[in-house]
Structure formats: C-alpha cells, structure tokens
Amino acid sequence: MELFSEIKNRxxxxxxxxxxxxxxxxxxxxxxxxxxEGEFEQKxxxxxxxxxxxxxxxxxxxxxxxxxxxxxxxxxxxxIEIADKSKGTESDTAKHNNQPPLPVRFSIIEKAWLKAxxxxxxxxxxxxKETYDKLQKELADIDTPIKDEYFELTNTIKLPAITxxxxxxxxxxxxxxxxxxEKPIRYNNTDRNGNIYSNRLALPVSIxxxxxxxxxxxxxxxxxxxxxxxxxxxxxxxxxxxDEEGDIDRETAxxxxxxxxxxxxxxxxxxTDKKAAMxxxxxxxxxxxxxxxxxxxxxxxxxxNYYLFEEENLIRNIISLGPYVKVISPQRIADEIxxxxxxxxxxxxI
Amino acid sequence: MFNDFIKHYNIIRDILRDCFxxxxxxxxxxxxxxxxxxxxxxxxxxxxxxYVEEKYIKVDKDGRYKLLNLTYDFMRHSDNFLVSTYMTxxxxxxxxxxYFFILLYIQSQNCPCCLSDIEDGLAQGGYLxxxxxxxxxxxxxxxxxxxxxxxxxxxxxxxxxxxxxxxDILKTLDNNELVELLIAIGLFKNIIxxxxxxxxxxxxxxxxMHFERNVSGIDNHYFNYRNVHFxxxxxxxxxxxxxxxxxxxxxxxxxxxxxxxxxNACEQHSSNVLIPYKIRYDVRHGRFYLVSFNSNKNxxxxxxDRIECIEILEDTFQREDxxxxxxxxxxxxxxxxxxxxxxxxxxxxxxxVIDEKTEGYIVEKILxxxxxxxxxxxxxxxxxxxxxxxxxGELIPWIRGYAxxxxxxxxxxxxxxxLDDWKEMLSSYGVV
Numbered sequence: 167m168e169l170f171s172e173i174k175n176r177x178x179x180x181x182x183x184x185x186x187x188x189x190x191x192x193x194x195x196x197x198x199x200x201x202x203e204g205e206f207e208q209k210x211x212x213x214x215x216x217x218x219x220x221x222x223x224x225x226x227x228x229x230x231x232x233x234x235x236x237x238x239x240x241x242x243x244x245x246i247e248i249a250d251k252s253k254g255t256e257s258d259t260a261k262h263n264n265q266p267p268l269p270v271r272f273s274i275i276e277k278a279w280l281k282a283x284x285x286x287x288x289x290x291x292x293x294x295k296e297t298y299d300k301l302q303k304e305l306a307d308i309d310t311p312i313k314d315e316y317f318e319l320t321n322t323i324k325l326p327a328i329t330x331x332x333x334x335x336x337x338x339x340x341x342x343x344x345x346x347x348e349k350p351i352r353y354n355n356t357d358r359n360g361n362i363y364s365n366r367l368a369l370p371v372s373i374x375x376x377x378x379x380x381x382x383x384x385x386x387x388x389x390x391x392x393x394x395x396x397x398x399x400x401x402x403x404x405x406x407x408x409d410e411e412g413d414i415d416r417e418t419a420x421x422x423x424x425x426x427x428x429x430x431x432x433x434x435x436x437x438t439d440k441k442a443a444m445x446x447x448x449x450x451x452x453x454x455x456x457x458x459x460x461x462x463x464x465x466x467x468x469x470x471n472y473y474l475f476e477e478e479n480l481i482r483n484i485i486s487l488g489p490y491v492k493v494i495s496p497q498r499i500a501d502e503i504x505x506x507x508x509x510x511x512x513x514x515x516i
Numbered sequence: 517m518f519n520d521f522i523k524h525y526n527i528i529r530d531i532l533r534d535c536f537x538x539x540x541x542x543x544x545x546x547x548x549x550x551x552x553x554x555x556x557x558x559x560x561x562x563x564x565x566x567y568v569e570e571k572y573i574k575v576d577k578d579g580r581y582k583l584l585n586l587t588y589d590f591m592r593h594s595d596n597f598l599v600s601t602y603m604t605x606x607x608x609x610x611x612x613x614x615y616f617f618i619l620l621y622i623q624s625q626n627c628p629c630c631l632s633d634i635e636d637g638l639a640q641g642g643y644l645x646x647x648x649x650x651x652x653x654x655x656x657x658x659x660x661x662x663x664x665x666x667x668x669x670x671x672x673x674x675x676x677x678x679x680x681x682x683x684d685i686l687k688t689l690d691n692n693e694l695v696e697l698l699i700a701i702g703l704f705k706n707i708i709x710x711x712x713x714x715x716x717x718x719x720x721x722x723x724x725m726h727f728e729r730n731v732s733g734i735d736n737h738y739f740n741y742r743n744v745h746f747x748x749x750x751x752x753x754x755x756x757x758x759x760x761x762x763x764x765x766x767x768x769x770x771x772x773x774x775x776x777x778x779x780n781a782c783e784q785h786s787s788n789v790l791i792p793y794k795i796r797y798d799v800r801h802g803r804f805y806l807v808s809f810n811s812n813k814n815x816x817x818x819x820x821d822r823i824e825c826i827e828i829l830e831d832t833f834q835r836e837d838x839x840x841x842x843x844x845x846x847x848x849x850x851x852x853x854x855x856x857x858x859x860x861x862x863x864x865x866x867x868x869v870i871d872e873k874t875e876g877y878i879v880e881k882i883l884x885x886x887x888x889x890x891x892x893x894x895x896x897x898x899x900x901x902x903x904x905x906x907x908x909g910e911l912i913p914w915i916r917g918y919a920x921x922x923x924x925x926x927x928x929x930x931x932x933x934x935l936d937d938w939k940e941m942l943s944s945y946g947v948v
Binding site: 167168169170171172173174175176177178179181182183185186206207208210211212213218229232233234244245246247248265266267268269270271272273274275276277278279280282283286288289292293294296297300301303304305309310311312313316317318319320321322323324325326342345346358372373374375376377378379385423424444445446448449450452453454455456457458459460466471473482483485486487488489492500503504505506507508509510511513514 | 517518519520521524525537538539541565566567570574576578583585587588589590591592600602603604605606607611612613615616617619620621623624626641642643648664665666667681682684685686688689693696697699700701703704706707708709710712713714716717719720721723724727728738739740741742743744745746747752753756759760762763764794795796797798799800801802803846849850851852867869877881884885887912913914916917918919920922923931934935937938939940941942944945947
C-alpha cells in the first residue's frame with residue numbers, strides 16, 4: 167500500500183463518516199454540519215461547479231450524484247442498509263444489525279505501524295499486559311517493514327541507564343494516571359546536587375519525550391510554590407495521587423507555563439546563506455514559532471519566539487551554526503555569544 | 517473529480533519544504549531561488565494553504581510581496597500539521613463510488629460475496645450501471661481493497677474468489693483496552709516512522725471506537741515532545757518505499773531531484789542499482805539519509821529530501837552480506853559521512869576546561885553526546901576527550917556549541933578551522 171493513498175483523502179474520510187453517521191437517519195442540515203466541520207476551509211468545487219455537499223445530497227444531475235445516501239421523509243440514510251438476514255443465531259443477527267453501514271478496519275500500512283508499536287521500548291508502560299498480549303496475538307501474522315534494525319538515530323544523547331527500571335515504570339504509570347484524572351500528586355524528589363524535597367504538592371501537566379536522549383520527563387505545576395517545573399521521572403519517589411483541591415486545573419497550568427516562561431522579546435538573527443547555513447538554521451529551530459524575511463544580498467532575517475528555559479540551548483545552537491548566523495537582538499544575547507567566543511579564542515592562547 | 521487534489525505527493529513536496537522550513541520567500545523570491553515558474557509556485561502555495569490548518573499559517577508582508585510561513589511551537593502543538601498534506605490524493609468518481617458501494621454491499625450481506633454477487637446486487641439496486649463502471653473496474657477495485665488497502669479479505673473456493681470484510685483485529689479488546697491503545701498511539705505517533713501512518717492509525721481507532729463501540733470524545737493529548745521535528749514528514753512517502761525495499765531485500769534505483777543551479781534541464785538523475793541497507797535519522801536536524809551500497813560494495817549515502825522517487829527492482833540481495841560493511845563504513849560516523857575513500861577514521865582530541873566545582877555537568881554532557889568518546893582527567897578542571905570519527909568536519913557544529921569550554925588539540929587542521937571560525941564570528945559582530 168502507498169502512504170499517499172486516496173482512501174486517506176480528507177473527502178474520502180468525510181464521505182465515510184457521513185455514511186456511518188446516517189445509519190439512523192440524518193437531516194440535510196445535520197449532514198451539512200458534518201461537511202462544514204470536515205471539509206477544507208476553502209471548499210472544493212467539482213468540475214461541474216457543484217460543491218461536495220451537492221454530490222453527497224444528490225443535488226446534481228441524476229448521473230452526477232453519488233447516490234451513496236438516499237432520502238426518505240426528509241431524512242438521509244445509507245443507500246444500502248444492513249440486510250436483516252443473518253444466517254447465524256439470534257445474537258449473531260442482533261450483532262449484525264448493530265454494525266455500522268461501513269466497517270472500520272485498519273489498513274495494511276496501519277497494521278504494520280501497530281506491529282512496530284508493540285516492539286517499541288516503553289509501550290508496555292502504557293498498555294497493560296492483557297492489552298499487549300491480545301494485540302500481539304491479533305498482529306502475529308503481520309509482516310512489517312517498520313523495524314528498529316532498519317533505522318539508526320544519530321546526534322543522540324546517551325544518558326546513563328536508569329538503575330531501578332521497575333520504579334521508573336511504576337512512576338510513569340502513576341503520573342500518566344494523574345494526568346488523565348487531572349489530579350494532583352504528592353511526591354519526594356532528589357535533585358542532581360543531592361538536595362531532597364519531601365512531600366511536595368504538584369499538578370502533573372504532561373509527559374514529555376525527548377527524541378535526543380529517549381527519556382520521559384514530567385512537566386508539572388508546583389502548587390506549593392505556584393510555578394511550573396520539569397522533573398526526571400526516575401528521581402521521583404513515594405508518588406501518590408491525592409484528592410487535595412487546588413485552584414488550578416490542567417489547562418490553566420498549561421497556560422501559565424506558556425505565559426510565564428515565554429520570552430517577551432524574540433531573538434532576531436541575521437543569516438547569510440553560505441554553506442547551507444540557512445537550511446541548518448531553519449532545521450535547528452523548526453519547532454519554534456518564527457517569522458523570516460529576505461534582506462537581499464543572500465541575507466535573511468529570522469525572528470524566533472522562545473521559552474526562557476530554552477535560552478541556554480538556543481545560545482549553544484546559535485553558536486554551533488557558526489559565522490554565518492549572527493544575533494541582531496537582544497544585545498544581551500549577542501554579548502553572551504561574543505563573550506563565549508572570546509573565551510574560546512583565549513583557550514588557544516595558553 | 518476535484519481539481520484541488522494531487523496525483524503525486526512530489527507535486528507539493530519541494531514547495532512545502534521551502535515554505536515550511538524557510539517561510540521567507542515570496543512567490544518571486546522562491547522562483548529565483550529554486551528556479552521554478554512563478555505560476556507553479558503560486559498554484560502550489562494556494563494548495564498548501566488549503567491543505568494545512570489556518571492556525572499554522574502565518575502570512576507576512578514584505579513590501580508588495582506576501583510571505584507564507586508554516587510555523588508551530590513545540591510546547592503548544594503536539595500534532596504534526598503536515599500530516600494533513602498526505603490526505604490530498606486525487607481520486608476519480610469511479611474510485612469513490614466503487615470503494616463505498618463495495619464496502620456497503622459486502623457489509624450489508626454479512627457473508628462472503630463473489631464478484632457476480634456484488635455486481636448483480638449493485639446493478640439491481642441501481643447503484644452502479646454497467647455502462648458507466650465496468651466489471652473489470654469492480655474486479656480491480658476488489659483486488660486493491662484486499663491486497664493494497666486491506667479492508668477486505670479474499671478466499672478462493674473452486675476457483676471463485678469470495679470477498680468479505682477483513683477480520684476485526686480489535687474484537688477481543690474491551691473499551692478500556694481500546695482507550696489504552698489510543699493513549700499509546702497518541703504517544704508514539706510522533707516517534708515511530710513513518711509518523712503519517714501513526715496518525716492514520718489514531719484516526720482509524722477513533723472511528724472504530726465511535727462507530728463500532730459508540731465511544732467518543734476520549735482525549736489522548738497527554739504528551740509533548742522535545743527534539744521531535746515535524747518537517748521530516750515531508751519525506752515519508754519516499755521513506756516508506758525505501759523501507760519496503762529494505763524489508764523485501766530488493767535492490768533499488770534512486771531518482772534524484774537536483775536544484776536547477778546544478779542541472780539546467782532540472783531532470784531527474786537516476787542512480788545505478790543500489791542495495792538499500794539502512795535509514796539514518798539525524799535527530800538534531802530532522803533529516804533522513806539512506807545508506808546503500810553499489811555493485812562494487814561502495815557505500816552511497818543519500819539525503820531523502822533530494823530523492824524524487826525510487827524504483828524497486830525485482831533483483832534481490834542478502835542483507836547479512838552487508839552487515840559488516842555497514843559497521844565498518846558507518847560506526848564512526850556522527851551523522852551521514854561514511855568512511856568511503858579513507859583507510860581509517862580520524863582521531864580528534866579535545867581539551868575541556870571547566871570550573872570543577874560548578875561545571876562538572878559540562879564534561880558529562882560532552883561525553884554523553886560523543887558516541888565513542890574516551891575521557892581522561894588531566895587535573896581538576898582539565899579533561900581530555902578522544903573521539904574517532906570518519907570526518908572531523910561532522911564534529912564542527914557540535915564543538916562550536918561548547919564555546920568557552922573546549923579547545924581542539926588534534927588535529928591541527930581542525931583546530932585551525934575552528935579558530936578561524938571564532939575569529940570570523942567576532943568580526944561579524946564588529947569585534948576586532
């Protein structure tokens with residue numbers, strides 16, 4: 167199967183949804199609403215100047231209509247309905263009659279991906295053993311081309327192995343549950359300098375995965391101190407979900423994280439497009455909100471909006487891009503870069 | 517039947533990449549940079565605007581020019597919006613009608629159906645007429661739905677093919693177990709390549725829960741990601757074809773798309789016959805490479821964004837024959853440079869100077885980031901790290917990132933290059 171396939175076309179998917187939604191009958195307006203929500207903001211128009219809705223609702227010439235739906239007393243139904251003639255027992259018939267008009271099945275490529283999912287380290291932290299075993303059994307015959315042995319990740323960070331894997335996995339599950347239930351937790355933590363923090367109260371906001379080091383961390387809102395924090399999952403201990411009411415829910419905690427940690431002033435870079443500097447630059451900063459424009463003369467300006475906790479990484483990334491990327495503002499960051507470069511040169515003069 | 521869709525993903529691939537990665541080109545700017553016609557640029561930009569959710573498109577003005585910029589914030593957006601560009605393949609009226617009528621009919625019958633059952637059933641109901649859609653077309657679609665899409669399964673009884681709905685692999689899972697699976701897919705859809713198929717999986721599962729189990733509105737946005745780029749999705753059509761070839765042990769021919777500045781005709785350049793061995797993914801930049809071997813067992817590394825398409829050949833190979841060769845060629849590569857043409861890897865020696873009390877983590881970080889680095893403590897605050905690498909040029913950006921802490925001891929050539937870069941940087945800031 168191709169990855170780029172018409173059955174995954176947005177309008178194919180929309181047609182699929184409309185037919186199944188119409189199992190119990192839908193009015194024209196209800197169908198129009200489904201189409202409005204599902205189609206492109208700029209609607210597609212057929213070669214006969216008719217809209218997708220016209221085709222679906224059979225409003226074109228007779229031989230142009232889809233006729234996948236049929237109208238009865240102002241309601242639209244799938245034109246072929248489930249025949250009430252199951253050959254099995256009564257329960258088979260009832261089951262058959264409860265089926266949607268169109269079955270939902272994973273495509274070949276999706277099954278290949280699911281099979282790869284089961285091989286992934288960490289998946290058992292999310293799936294229970296029963297679920298995992300059932301899926302493994304159902305997908306046993308799938309021959310997937312998505313295998314770890316065909317890939318090698320480079321420019322990664324190899325962190326020391328986690329010593330107590332069981333405790334780490336238990337922590338992961340507990341934190342995920344707390345996030346799903348939107349409940350705060352109490353926990354103890356030990357930081358890298360050996361400082362111990364006991365019985366802290368925090369609302370877990372999300373679990374963060376870093377592709378460079380393959381680690382999961384937890385983003386939380388520390389209710390004791392009203393500030394967002396990021397913690398290593400394996401350094402937490404004695405975590406328990408608690409019923410204590412906080413003033414902050416998960417959405418508010420997220421908003422506060424974005425607001426408190428987002429820099430008010432963007433970093434403005436001037437990039438000279440030599441030695442693929444621009445491509446490297448854009449690739450490095452692809453996950454940051456930005457705007458860019460040409461300054462002429464093979465020079466470009468990029469404005470990066472960034473989170474304050476990313477500043478050190480950002481400075482290192484900018485320096486790593488070399489002489490063709492220069493910070494225009496803020497001056498504070500340009501000065502920091504100049505200071506580091508001067509220090510680097512001084513190392514060669516000893 | 518709608519002009520808004522495209523037959524091949526390649527039609528938008530380059531422009532999408534330039535728009536998404538750069539965002540600084542106006543229609544005319546892109547025309548001169550990439551040397552494609554301004555009509556095509558403007559046409560495809562309009563398509564991309566249609567395909568991608570509006571909230572990800574920033575439109576800026578640069579004088580009289582309009583700048584399109586696709587941008588996201590890794591903290592706020594954990595769904596890869598480029599996946600929607602894969603939901604745009606064109607289809608004909610016959611494609612749509614045969615697909616849905618066949619599925620509707622077989623599902624309605626609840627028993628295996630042969631071609632004539634389906635044809636007669638659809639003709640009797642007046643859904644499809646023979647003069648518009650031929651028997652051959654229906655047969656072709658049935659075969660596609662079995663072998664290519666996987667929606668149907670087929671059993672041959674006395675030389676007649678009987679089609680039924682493909683088995684439901686989720687039937688043994690209860691609703692809570694489906695929610696678990698949805699959460700697992702929600703996490704890994706951005707991690708397992710090709711991510712596009714992970715997103716498709718997620719949508720199918722949501723549809724399954726809604727239509728087959730009457731379960732809706734389950735959220736699975738509990739994760740966010742760092743160092744997960746969205747732009748590599750643009751290369752996943754090519755990636756998928758390569759993975760199939762690697763898996764089937766079939767040789768390939770690559771067709772490169774080179775910018776016009778290197779090729780006046782802008783034609784596709786085909787490679788010789790290659791043995792596709794492994795995909796390397798540079799996590800830092802979000803770039804895929806294919807490592808392959810030619811008939812002389814020379815190592816060829818190709819960027820996927822430069823591959824227009826691949827041809828999978830009938831000719832096969834034994835993967836094991838290349839295991840050792842790959843290790844030798846790539847074990848000391850930091851990203852994509854093979855050992856090809858060199859006898860052995862280069863030795864790079866760095867001196868790391870830190871404040872022992874407060875900056876010990878710097879040494880730790882450097883070591884964690886250098887796959888085969890060997891650490892030697894000279895004295896408090898001074899360490900030597902020795903690294904073997906195919907090409908020391910690959911290390912330069914990384915070494916620069918540790919400005920102020922690292923001095924290159926070996927090789928002299930690398931030390932000079934880095935020192936020159938530092939001086940050039942200072943001069944660019946107007947510091948002499």
